[in-house]
């Protein structure tokens with residue numbers, strides 16, 4: 249699904265956080281949104297998710313104007329949001345159960361996705377028995393098991409140590425590409441932006457839109 253942001257303005261009271269922002273994300277693309285703290289990155293993600301009131305402009309996903317949340321658009325956060333009393337597998341199953349997927353189907357999906365994110369054998373572990381990186385893998389499995397068309401990631405790896413973070417970046421690019429998911433990934437880490445993005449948009453500086461090839465050329469020069 250493509251995402252098109254047209255003349256988006258968001259205000260919190262009298263404070264204008266985003267003003268007249270235009271942005272296009274093509275189907276299957278990984279767009280990274282970078283920029284300093286407070287420039288409105290999370291606000292942009294929440295707007296695409298359908299969680300904030302838009303003051304002007306609109307967001308169009310696959311030809312339909314966003315008017316609220318949808319299963320097709322999933323958010324992934326720094327906080328893994330796992331329920332501490334449910335095993336990894338039962339955390340992955342939960343959203344499927346809530347939408348009425350029968351038990352055998354959701355068990356198979358949980359097993360498959362946990363395997364895909366490198367957690368085969370950890371299905372019955374509780375979140376407290378897993379490391380921070382592993383819990384983020386469970387969150388990723390839980391998100392992808394729902395087969396969203398658009399994934400909105402808000403600094404999901406900010407709390408991880410450098411090696412775990414690098415592993416997660418590699419994994420996330422692999423699985424998102426395989427699934428053909430359109431992704432908007434927010435970070436304030438330039439290395440992460442370069443590593444993940446097909447394209448990087450820098451907010452808050454009079455938007456700059458840089459293609460991956462240009463970034464790599466600049467980094468390698």
Ligand SMILES: Nc1ncnc2c1ncn2[C@@H]1O[C@H](COP(=O)(O)OP(=O)(O)OP(=O)(O)O)[C@@H](O)[C@H]1O
Nearest residue numbers: 260261265283284285286287288289290291292436
């Ligand atoms: N619910 C809210 N009510 C009022 N102001 C808000 C609200 N949410 C965010 N803001 C303000 O809007 C601005 C943009 O916030 P936002 O979280 O989108 O920025 P960000 O670029 O994601 O920042 P960070 O990198 O620190 O997470 C900030 O000044 C913030 O204080």
